[in-house]
Amino acid sequence: MKQPSLWHVLQPKWRTALQRLREERAGGGGKLVILTLVGAGFWAAVFGILYAMLRYFRGVEDLGPLLAGKLLGIALLSFVSILVLSNVITALSSFFLAKDLDLLVSAPVDWLRLYLAKLGETLLHSSWMVALMAVPIVAAYGVVYHAGPLFYGYALLTLIPLLVLPAVVGSAVTLILVNVFPARRTRDLLSIVALGAAAGVILLFRLIRPEQLARPEGFRNLLDFITLLRAPTSPFLPSEWASRAIMNYLREIVDPLPLILLWTTAGAFVVAGAALHRGLFASGYTKAQEGAERFVRGVFWRWTVGTLLRPLPVAKREFVLKDIKLFFRDTTQWSQLILLAVLVVVYLFNIQALPLHRGEPVGFFYVSLVSFLNLGLAGFVLASIAARFIFPSVSLEGRQMWLLRSSPLDLKALLWSKYWVGTVPLLVLALLLTSLTNLLLKVTPFMMAVSLIAMSALTLAIAALALGFGALYPQFETENAAQIPTSFGGLVFMMATITLLGAVIVSLWQAVYTYVRAVYEGRPVVVDAWMLFWFAVAAALCAAATVIPLRIGLRKMESFEF
Amino acid sequence: MIKLENLTKLYGSFVAVDDISLHVPRGALFGCLGPNGAGKTTTLRMIAGILRPSGGRVLLGGDDVHQHPLVAKQRLGFIPDRPFVYDKLTGAEFLRFVAGLYGQEGETVERRIAELLEVFELTSWKDELVEAYSHGMRQKLIISSALIHRPEVIVVDEPMVGLDPKAARLLKDIFRQFVQKGGTVLMSTHTLEVAEAMCDRVAIIQHGKIVAAGTVAELRQQHKAGDASLEELFLKLTGGAHARELAEVLGGGDR
Numbered sequence: 001m002k003q004p005s006l007w008h009v010l011q012p013k014w015r016t017a018l019q020r021l022r023e024e025r026a027g028g029g030g031k032l033v034i035l036t037l038v039g040a041g042f043w044a045a046v047f048g049i050l051y052a053m054l055r056y057f058r059g060v061e062d063l064g065p066l067l068a069g070k071l072l073g074i075a076l077l078s079f080v081s082i083l084v085l086s087n088v089i090t091a092l093s094s095f096f097l098a099k100d101l102d103l104l105v106s107a108p109v110d111w112l113r114l115y116l117a118k119l120g121e122t123l124l125h126s127s128w129m130v131a132l133m134a135v136p137i138v139a140a141y142g143v144v145y146h147a148g149p150l151f152y153g154y155a156l157l158t159l160i161p162l163l164v165l166p167a168v169v170g171s172a173v174t175l176i177l178v179n180v181f182p183a184r185r186t187r188d189l190l191s192i193v194a195l196g197a198a199a200g201v202i203l204l205f206r207l208i209r210p211e212q213l214a215r216p217e218g219f220r221n222l223l224d225f226i227t228l229l230r231a232p233t234s235p236f237l238p239s240e241w242a243s244r245a246i247m248n249y250l251r252e253i254v255d256p257l258p259l260i261l262l263w264t265t266a267g268a269f270v271v272a273g274a275a276l277h278r279g280l281f282a283s284g285y286t287k288a289q290e291g292a293e294r295f296v297r298g299v300f301w302r303w304t305v306g307t308l309l310r311p312l313p314v315a316k317r318e319f320v321l322k323d324i325k326l327f328f329r330d331t332t333q334w335s336q337l338i339l340l341a342v343l344v345v346v347y348l349f350n351i352q353a354l355p356l357h358r359g360e361p362v363g364f365f366y367v368s369l370v371s372f373l374n375l376g377l378a379g380f381v382l383a384s385i386a387a388r389f390i391f392p393s394v395s396l397e398g399r400q401m402w403l404l405r406s407s408p409l410d411l412k413a414l415l416w417s418k419y420w421v422g423t424v425p426l427l428v429l430a431l432l433l434t435s436l437t438n439l440l441l442k443v444t445p446f447m448m449a450v451s452l453i454a455m456s457a458l459t460l461a462i463a464a465l466a467l468g469f470g471a472l473y474p475q476f477e478t479e480n481a482a483q484i485p486t487s488f489g490g491l492v493f494m495m496a497t498i499t500l501l502g503a504v505i506v507s508l509w510q511a512v513y514t515y516v517r518a519v520y521e522g523r524p525v526v527v528d529a530w531m532l533f534w535f536a537v538a539a540a541l542c543a544a545a546t547v548i549p550l551r552i553g554l555r556k557m558e559s560f561e562f
Numbered sequence: 563m564i565k566l567e568n569l570t571k572l573y574g575s576f577v578a579v580d581d582i583s584l585h586v587p588r589g590a591l592f593g594c595l596g597p598n599g600a601g602k603t604t605t606l607r608m609i610a611g612i613l614r615p616s617g618g619r620v621l622l623g624g625d626d627v628h629q630h631p632l633v634a635k636q637r638l639g640f641i642p643d644r645p646f647v648y649d650k651l652t653g654a655e656f657l658r659f660v661a662g663l664y665g666q667e668g669e670t671v672e673r674r675i676a677e678l679l680e681v682f683e684l685t686s687w688k689d690e691l692v693e694a695y696s697h698g699m700r701q702k703l704i705i706s707s708a709l710i711h712r713p714e715v716i717v718v719d720e721p722m723v724g725l726d727p728k729a730a731r732l733l734k735d736i737f738r739q740f741v742q743k744g745g746t747v748l749m750s751t752h753t754l755e756v757a758e759a760m761c762d763r764v765a766i767i768q769h770g771k772i773v774a775a776g777t778v779a780e781l782r783q784q785h786k787a788g789d790a791s792l793e794e795l796f797l798k799l800t801g802g803a804h805a806r807e808l809a810e811v812l813g814g815g816d817r
Contacts, residue, residue, distance in 0.1 A: 318662025322651065329650035329691070399646035403707070406610040406640035407663040408632040561613050 003110055009117040012100055031488055038491060043136045050140035058144060068141070069247040075137060076239035079130050080166055081201065085194045087170025088177075090126040092186060094118050095171060095281070096178055096288040105285060115277040119270070123167035134159060138246075145250040158245045158259060161266035165238050168266075168273040175276060178284040188331035191482075195335045199342035238262060301325055315409055319417040323393070332482050336388050344433065347381055351437045368516045371443040375451055376505050378433050379458050382426060383466075383497040390422035390466035391493055392484035394557065398476030401560060411557050415467065415550060423463040430459040446515060446525075454508055454538065461545035462497055468549025469493035471556045500545050507541065510534040563588040563715055563746040564609065568618035571604050571770075578604045580770035581618070586748055586763075588714075591741045593761035594750040595792075597800050601770040602750040603643065606719050609748065610640040622715055636664065639708030641718040645700035649693035653684055653703050656692060657710055664711035671710070678706040681736075682729065697724040705733065716740065718749040722756060734760055758792040766799050774799055 025032070053071070057064040095101075095118050104114060138155045141147070177186045234240060238261075245258035301321055309317045327333050354370065397404065397414075404414060434455045438448050473489020484490065511534035518525045564586040571579040579601045586592040594602045607613040609620050611627045611634070620627040625634040647656055654675055661671040679685045682702040692700065701724045708716060716737070722730045737747050737760065751757050757764055758778055765775040774781050778792055785795065 314662045314665055314667045318659050318667075322648065322655075322659050325655070326648060326650045400648055402607075402610075402612055402640070402642045402646065403660065404663070405612040406635060406638060407660070408635040408665075409663045410632060559614070 003113055006113055006117055006120070009104065009109060009113055010120065013121060034492065034495075035488065038495070039132075046133070047136035047140050050137060051144060054140055054144040065247065065251060068250075069243055072137075072141065072246060073240055073243040076162065076242050077237065078201075079134070080162065080237075080239045082198075083127060083130055083163065083166035084170050084173075085197060086126040087122055087167050088173050089170075089190055089194055091118075091122045091167075091171040091174040092178070092190060094121045094125065095174060096285060101285070111278050111281065112274060115274050115281070119167055119171055119273070122171055123163060126167065126170070127163045131159070131163065141246065141250060147250055151249060154249055155246060158242045158262065161262040162238055162242045164266045165269055168269040172273050172276050175280050175284055178288055179280050181287075191332045191335045192338070195338045199338050202339075202342050202346060238265060313413070316413050316417050319409075319414060320421055323417065323421045326396075327389075333389075336482065340385055340388070343381060343384070344429070347377070347433070348436060348440070351440050365516060365520050367441055367443055368447055368512070371438055371441050371447050371451060372505070372509060372512060374437050374441070375434070375454055375458075375508070376501050378430065378437065378455060379462065379501040379504075380498070381433065382430050382459060383462050383494060383501070385429070386422065386426060386462050386466035386497075387485040387490050387493060388482075390418075390426070390463055391470040391490055392475070393418045393422060393467065394470045394553070395475040395478065395484050398474065401476075405560075411554060415471075415554050415557065419463060419467055419550065422467065423460060426463055427456060427459045430455045444519075447512070450508065450512060454504065457539060457542035458501065458504060461500060461542045464546040464549045465497055465500070466493055468553035469496065471553035474560075500541065504538050504541050507534050507538040511538070563590075563623055564592075564717075564748055565621040566605070566609070566618065567621070569605065569608060569615050569620060570617035571601070571608060571613065572616040577770050579608070579615075582767075582770070582772055583618075584765060584772065584775070586746055588746055589741055589744050590762045591737060591747045591760055592749070593757040593764040594748065594767055595752075595754065595757055595764055595796060596750075596767035600767045600800075602767055603719055604770075605767070606640075606717050606748070606750055607642075609717050610638065611635055612640075636711075637714040639711070639713035639716045641705055641708045641716065641721060643719040643723060645697065645704050645724070647692050647700055647703060647707075650691055652689050652691055653679065653695070654688040656703060657707055660707040661710045666711055674710055674712075678709060681732070682706055698726055698729065701725055702729060705736075709736075713745070715746045715748070718747065720751060721749055722751065722753055754792045754796055764792075766796060768800050 054068055057067045057071075060067070104117075138152065138159075142151045142155070145151075174186070174190075177190070180186075181189060241258040241261045244255075245262065248255045248258065301324055305324055306317065306321055309320055312320075351374070404411075431452060434451050435448070438451055443451070469489050469492060470484075473487065473492065475484045475487050475489070478484055478487075511531045514528070514531050515525050517523075564584070566582050566584040569579055569582045569584075570577070582601075582605060594605065596602050604613060608615050609622070609627065611620075611631050614628060619629075622634040623637050625637075627634045648659075651659065657675045657678065658667075658671065661667065661674070675688075676685070679688050682705065684699065684702060684706070687695065687699065692703065695703065705721075708718070721733055721737075725733060734756070737749075741747055741762075749761075761778075763775065763777055764781070765772045766781075767773070774784065776784065778795075781792075781795055781799075782788065782790060785798065790798070
């Protein structure tokens with residue numbers, strides 16, 4: 001029987017993507033302009049930093065190419081590690097949980113086409129971001145080494161197998177896991193394992209202090225340093241082959257071996273992956289239809305939070321309880337707390353590792369300045385957390401909105417519940433983070449008070465912005481909450497929050513500078529009109545950023561149609 | 563009890579519901595019939611306050627659903643055609659949550675939950691997450707949730723979809739008793755036998771307009787249909803006679 005082409009099997013996917021693109025275009029160019037600007041800004045920043053580093057390396061005799069090669073090797077290795085993890089998770093959706101599977105599996109499509117189509121889908125979904133990230137990196141190497149236009153084609157030829165390999169490995173791991181556990185359990189397990197692994201990598205990377213590599217004086221002698229650079233991370237790692245292939249081209253060394261290794265290994269892996277798929281897919285797919293959680297009593301939340309919220313009206317109380325239960329029962333949601341914990345530890349570690357605490361005591365001025373800039377950084381950390389947990393909350397109501405809209409629930413109560421469920425933990429974290437970092441920095445009580453008050457006001461505003469933008473750019477169709485923050489609305493929210501942080505910090509600095517200067521010069525501190533004016537400006541900014549997004553969000557929610 | 567006045571809904575230039583006016587009195591079971599895409603679901607969702615009308619208004623017990631939503635919706639129980647519920651809540655938790663939305667709590671609610679779960683044979687599933695429920699069980703849970711606060715009006719979109727014959731029969735009995743006790747039901751359905759057997763009055767909607775309304779007997783009289791079945795009447799009114807041509811398309815079975 002004649003089999004449909006791969007292109008045909010993937011038709012619904014690419015047609016949907018094309019249609020989305022058309023809708024985006026019809027919706028006006030604003031979104032595209034913002035995305036292009038942010039993307040170009042990000043690319044330019046990565047390119048700029050790498051360009052400066054590589055230029056510096058090129059100027060260093062002998063060591064230069066080694067350093068450049070090592071840097072590329074590290075970058076590619078981290079790409080491959082990220083890709084394996086993301087492919088494992090993506091493969092679970094595309095091979096076992098996707099909506100089109102019932103149609104494809106029941107149609108007379110042979111196993112190989114199904115495998116290749118789903119492998120391609122997995123690869124595309126999990127690798128596009130890494131592929132985009134590679135563009136400025138490759139460009140920086142090409143420009144610094146004056147490699148000419150052919151280099152970019154060659155780099156593409158090197159990177160394609162590097163993307164295929166993790167896709168095959170990730171899909172195979174998922175295939176085996178699904179055969180061992182039911183798919184829905186596997187999803188839970190994977191989100192915890194993947195996030196735990198990612199968190200471990202971040203933590204490890206930070207704790208080994210990579211900045212030491214940039215300071216050769218830290219090594220006992222130059223020979224140790226060169227030995228470390230010369231040694232490949234592992235001769236069996238495809239990322240090492242890719243890095244060698246690229247560096248050889250740049251240094252005009254003719255050696256096709258790394259490229260041959262990459263392509264033959266990728267080919268062999270696809271064949272092995274297909275064979276595994278042939279043997280295990282049918283049983284795995286059957287298992288994927290099973291498995292759901294069993295009995296849950298849920299009295300814990302009713303006794304604790306329920307009792308605590310007793311004074312609230314019943315609708316608000318039930319809403320808060322429902323949100324908390326849904327959060328802690330959805331592994332894809334709560335497992336993100338692992339990453340959050342790591343983020344906080346790394347943050348505190350960075351403050352601790354600041355050179356401020358080495359050697360002789362540092363001036364009051366710098367401690368105050370760092371404590372002040374810390375406000376911005378902590379604000380950014382909080383914004384990322386709000387993007388993860390508060391921003392998706394309106395989108396997650398999407399499918400159940402029929403119930404909320406047909407019931408006499410006031411949308412204000414809904415927004416109120418969502419706001420406080422998100423804000424209270426965020427506020428606790430914000431105050432903890434600020435007071436701990438300020439204690440580590442040994443700031444004055446005045447700075448401590450300013451930081452804590454400012455951080456509280458900023459947290460209220462950040463949570464409101466997250467909820468407001470979440471309502472303005474809802475993603476009702478997304479099934480995975482973890483994907484919502486990476487949408488366009490998430491990007492706009494982060495941009496708005498960074499603008500707010502900048503504006504508040506600049507205003508506060510105007511006020512605090514008077515104080516810092518007075519203390520520095522040994523003059524008495526006078527709270528004058530100037531100081532009060534700028535404190536008032538900062539407060540007004542935070543208040544506006546709290547009230548306006550909530551109002552806009554409410555209006556938008558009132559206009560939702562389902 | 564339910565009053566629609568010149569209700570209109572536009573999606574861009576497409577008219578989904580076109581100037582519909584309708585009155586469903588207290589104690590009536592009213593059926594909306596019509597081909598796919600006729601505007602039935604849009605009308606029902608406007609009545610439930612989920613969609614905003616482009617024109618006209620909806621009154622429930624005299625209160626405008628969009629001007630005074632909290633008062634009007636207090637009287638309403640809505641059952642949608644697609645059973646989307648929170649997967650990570652248990653059946654009992656979901657019902658408790660819905661009761662809370664209507665401001666109800668305490669022992670009365672707990673008794674009502676137990677009673678409804680018993681009626682719909684979900685008692686043994688009450689502490690199980692909804693994600694483990696079948697389509698029919700979810701539908702039963704949603705029907706229970708619409709009844710939990712003892713509404714005066716039930717608006718229901720395709721009530722029999724996904725239900726087994728026993729549950730379908732149960733639902734018919736519940737609706738009949740509800741109406742006998744003074745409640746009002748407005749339902750849309752494709753199952754003409756259900757409409758013919760249950761509804762006091764029906765309206766046939768096509769292209770967003772009511773093309774006929776009344777009791778089945780009145781419709782037969784109005785359209786000189788003799789003692790034709792509701793199905794034949796429906797096909798006559800909606801131009802669905804073409805459907806018979808389907809037999810030719812599907813005629814491959816004779817090969």
